[in-house]
Amino acid sequence: MSFLTIVFKNLLRRRTRSLLTIAGIAIGIAAVVALTSIAWGFEKSWEQAYRARGTDLVVTKITSQSPMPAPFNEKFAADLLKLPRVKEVSGLLTDLISIEDAPTTLVFGWALDSFLWDHLKVVKGRKPSGDDEKAVVIGTVAADMLRKSIGAKIHIEADEFTICGIFESTALVENGAVIMSLRQLQRVTENTGKVNFLNVKLEPGSTQEQVESLRKTIKERFAGFNAFTSSEVAQSNTAIQAAKGMSWATSLIALIVGAVGVTNTMLMSVFERIHEIGILLAIGWRRSRIVRMILYESMALSFLGGLAGVALGFVAIKVIQTTPMIHGKIEGEISAALFGLAILVALALGVFGGLYPAVRGSRLSPTAALRYE
Amino acid sequence: MSAVLIEVRDVQRSFDEGRVQALRGADFTIEEGEFAAIVGPSGCGKSTLLQLLGALDEPSEGEILFRGKSLLEIPDLCRFRAQTIGFVFQSFHLLPTLTALENVQIPMFEMPWSAAERRRRATELLKSVGLGERLHHLPPKMSGGERQRVAIARSLANEPQLLLADEPTGNLDSANAKRVMEHLQSIHQQRGMTMVVVTHDWNIANFADRVIRILDGRIISDNRT
Secondary structure (H helix, E strand, O other): OOHHHHHHHHHHHOHHHHHHHHHHHHHHHHHHHHHHHHHHHHHHHHHHHHHHOOOOEEEEEOOOOOOOOOOEEOOHHHHHHOOOOEEEEEEEEEEEEEOOOOOEEEEEEEOOOOHHHHHOEEEEEOOOOOOOOOEEEEEHHHHHHHOOOOOOEEEEOOEEEEEEEEEEOOOHHHHOOEEEEHHHHHHHOOOOOEEOEEEEEEOOOOOHHHHHHHHHHHHHHOOOEEEEOHHHHHHHOHHHHHHHHHHHHHHHHHHHHHHHHHHHHHHHHHHHOHHHHHHHHHOOOOHHHHHHHHHHHHHHHHHHHHHHHHHHHHHHHHHHHOOOOOOOOOOOOOOHHHHHHHHHHHHHHHHHHHHHHHHHHHOOOHHHHHHOO | OOOEEEEEEEEEEEEOOOOEEEEEEEEEEEEOOOEEEEEOOOOOOHHHHHHHHOOOOOOOEEEEEEOOEEHHHOOOHHHHHHHHEEEEOOOOOOOOOOOHHHHHHHHHHHOOOOHHHHHHHHHHHHHHOOOOOOOOOOHHHOOHHHHHHHHHHHHOOOOOOEEEEEOOOOOOOHHHHHHHHHHHHHHHHHHOOEEEEEEOOHHHHOOOOEEEEEEOOEEEEEEEO
């Protein structure tokens, strides 16, 4: 008989209670898995968008926390072009706009001759032909969401535009967006001559050190501006930070509820077994072994709850992705790292929830515990 | 003359801030290889004395020495109990979810033995108390006599130097009580193990070589047969 045999036999005594505790932990872990997966997926989709555009650095103005950086003069692009190894600089304007009945939609304004268009695959129609044309292209997911096709009219703020093309992008976040010429979006949002992002493309073959050096130069030379790599810009995005913050806050609440459940179960289990713990102490078990036995029991519950929670969380992600608000915009990230994180969190929950009952059980006096019935 | 294993020096034990005096000054020694019985009526302090001898409790006054060393000076009493003392209780105190074989292995976790070694030793011990056919039975499915024999096997698990039995036949009929006492007597004779049995029953006390009578927390007689 191994030590773990005793642990599992103890858990099997009160099967219903053990199962209910496992279910409670599973729900908490499922919440962590689903929310973290979506937050990570959200971040990843933005990162993909910048990578797909071929952007090496993204320059924005340092502003207070808001979903989109504040617009600045587009002529700043010319200053960046003078820096070493900079091949192209493309200014763009991005905004979140509520379009007709659809939820808030990302609207991009891109210069029509910009390299930003290169990665888009226009599956139907064409891109706008000139800055004066009141036309937009929409992503495949946006087309579904807005229930619009080529030639249809679309109302953005007070203006009416014609859909001239439908595109597909490798970046999920762009597929749910509407893109028009930079001039048109500047006019619609009353930001004439302004952009809120500058996408910088370096000479081919630029090394990581050269990208880093350019980033430092921009930050030092242009006060009030910041330069990010594509992964950093996703991380620094306020919306992504808010999504991650929300996911952690909700996860934390779920975990606290889970930990209280584990503590309650293990305390009940200790109170029920006071007499037995007395026997174990009387026949020579060290107090540390009693602590270990109770901690292993709570960790076993948490581990099983963690496994069930991961499975439940993955199902929840699939369900959430089918909801109209999320569909096509965010793809939850299901990875080994997330699985590992969930199991680690579950085990930590077991240790945290089991510690007090374990210490309490180990501190019993053997004579008092033996008398206890 | 054998060496002294236990020396009890003017031991007193009170509870409830001195309102209850369970032991009022016990003084005696137990020699290596001795089989002693502590006899007295219910509530006379004999079980309290046994718990003190087994390092489960501490005296309010006085001290107990094991091989000349005060129990109060032993840093790890759990380890001391595991390696030195075997306990047999009136209510058997077996773990109900573990089989007889598993119950006997419980104290062995404190010894540096492998799982296979633990199993081998537990099997041998159960065979030695006539339970070779009941290894995988759970305590609730066994008779009182069988359960007490499992408890005896468990008390011998770590090859203790002292076996303490608290009313070992208290929950048994006379036939089973006799059988259990014969087992204890045989263990004492074969292994030369020091044993102290607490009982209220003179028939049980008569199995021992020495009878210490206790009344109202005081030793009133101490006779060797």
